[in-house]
Amino acid sequence: MDVMGNIVYPIAGLLGLYGFVSLASLLWEGIDRKLVARMQRRVGPPLIQPFYDFLKLMSKETIVPNTANYMFRAAPVLALATAIALLAYTPMGFTPILASKGDVIVFIYLLALISFFKIVGAISSGSPYAKIGAAREATIMVSREPAMMLAIFAIMWRLGKLGVDKPFSMGIFYQHNIWEIGTPMSFVGAIILLYVFCVWLASEIEVGFFNIPDAEEEIAEGLLVEYSGRYLALLKLTKALKAYIAASLVVAIFFPWGIAGYFGLTGLSADVVNLLFHTLKVFILLFVVGSVFRAVTGRLKITQAVDFLWKNVFLASLVGSLLLAMEVIM
């Protein structure tokens, strides 16, 4: 067995990615807060404020409630571990480290597992506020994922028809992309699916309409109400990583083009350049879907959000998928 190729390089790559994405995603939070502050005619915090926040939370005393059980302590660690594992399957300007046939299911599973661990951690605290937050998170999760799953399976199936070596792999987007199909119907379908994915991204990172599970003012921080100190720091980091990962998925599906080819780069340097360019695209997408959406809208009620996700977004996903699949089916 090729130890270097199979074990050492992937682990080194994963650690490198983890370091880079942690920095980039926390930096994005700083930029995001700055930009939203400017939109509201405030000066806003410095760009590296999230790093200060993180360090401060890490150094604070951690309080564990009387009523909490072991999952309260385990959940933040498990959630972060899941997010790190997910990095190995996330397309970030190049084919993911552990890309293999069918790994889209692993991607969706791990992404949902992060939320699941957050929910388990919240109910394990024994606080009724956290329990309400957890119930809301679960409701939103069940409502938002089907639209995304339908759309991503339709896209991957359609791209698989163009001929790829590993069908239903996250690396597929760097072989063919959705705009290549080129028929008017598929173009309209792709636009509709872009809408679906943008709303999905907003609900995944819980901004704007979908800032429901942690609603500060109503249920006192909801899910995270009992968390403090180190655990809160870990959860905040997980949230930042998850935002980057979810945005990476949308970027990879709709805007997968790299720039390394123009500079004639190959190998590692090409990957690094593509990663940086990918990060730029992620930031732009997060600006549109995150910052702007957060600045211009308030939150919906939970029932309205569920209605919106099923009646609007899921339907759009259905229509978009059908349009995309049309010329193959007929």
Added chain:
Amino acid sequence: MNGHEILPYLIIIPLLGAFSMPIVNLLGRKAREAWAVIITGATLAVGSALFYSVWENKSIIVYTLGAKSPLGQANFPIRIVWEVDLFGAIMVLMVTLVGFLAVVYSLGYMKHDTGLDKYYTLIIILELGMLGIAITGDLFNFYVFLEIMSIASYALVAFRNDTWEGIEAGIKYMFVGSIASAFILLGIALLYGQYGTLTMSYLAVKLAQNPTVTAKVALALFIAGLLFKSGASPVHMWLADAHPAAPSSISAMLSGLVIKIGGIYALARILFSVYGAGMSLRGLYMGDFHPAINLTTVGWVIIIFACITLIVGNAMAVIQNDMKRLLAYSSVGQIGYILLGLGIGLAAYGSQTGEIAMAGAIYHTFNHALMKALLFLIAGVVIHQLGTRDLNELSGLAKTMPKTTFAFLIGAAAIIGMPPLNGFASKWLIYESSAIFNPILGAIAIIGTAFCTAAYVKVLYTFFGRPNERVMKARDPEGSMLWPIIILAVAIVVMGLFPWQISDKVMIPAVKALENQLAYISAVLGGA
């Protein structure tokens, strides 16, 4: 090791254990418990050795009672034969493993009950009956072992005869179970009257030469009786009463083993090895051999029951407030998956889809035995420590019983089919084959899983919530109850790490052995 030589000990040891138990009991409680553990432990050792032998040699073990050859002076089998292929060997391993753990668990769990000499006798007899079903190659021998298993389980369900629900469930189970057994006996009588033999492999040849209406009637009776024993909907109602009422160690054996050996295994054996043999015989002899039945039709009959079972079982599990009843309905739901795999394996007989489906069914049978045994043992711990199985009163159990609830988390995740655990691979095989065979069946399987997830998430919500006063006094159980749980949880995790290796090295060969009726027949008839 020679599997042929150790096979009889699979019956001898439990038989010895059961019949000597009343005498050993005279030496006191400790001797009785030690004897039960030794007997089931020895059975486990023999079962593992047998499994290893069959798996290693890729052979079929035939053992003739009373002579070297089953044929005697004639050219057809005149003696009772036992015949173990890889499928049977997997079942043997499963039964001996879970049986042993259930007995160890009983040491702590049952110590407040009286009449335990009878309890241990019955539990060993239950294991004996199941092992007999798994190894027999004779139809009437099969019926005898089925009755041994059934009667032992009627008695064990009603073991706590000072509770109203034990008696009620026992009576219900006994009445309908006897009718189901009578169906099977009637089927056997019809076949014997028509073909004059009771040896499965010889009967397969006879059936293929001369398929008659009688054979079809007998098959209908078999399917009806065995679907009852497996707890398929719409005849699952005994199960939902029997499992909650039985002591938890017995529920673990009922749900993990009895419904699979007495239902799924027997069904697969009769359909594949006896009725489905015509195809391979025709290939060999070029003669006038037909499969006695149309496998596609029978496959679809089973698929229809499987779909009903899947939806009803899992959906009913969601609305339960009683922990053991929830697990019992979940067992019904999981039997639906296994039946779905079996049905597709028949309907798509000979294709790769059918093979995958059947591999998924066998794999899920084994996995579900581990998972459901684990979950029922945990339910037993909860009842033992808290005296209630009402989920509304069990809020926040994770605070005071961390090990138990963690094991439950593993079991629940495995039964839903989450990837690093063993339930994933087996369910995946069933999903994959059903989606290829007919996408609607795949969709039904997914809907069933959605219900299943809802049911278990509900339990987890309760366990990890805010602790109530009743729960604050609970503790993790003593070692004899905890260790079987830990062993099962570890087995689930370890099996989950090597899903495709297990599938390729054990389950697919088991299906190939099951579909190779020629080998099954010629092992007994000596190529005649």
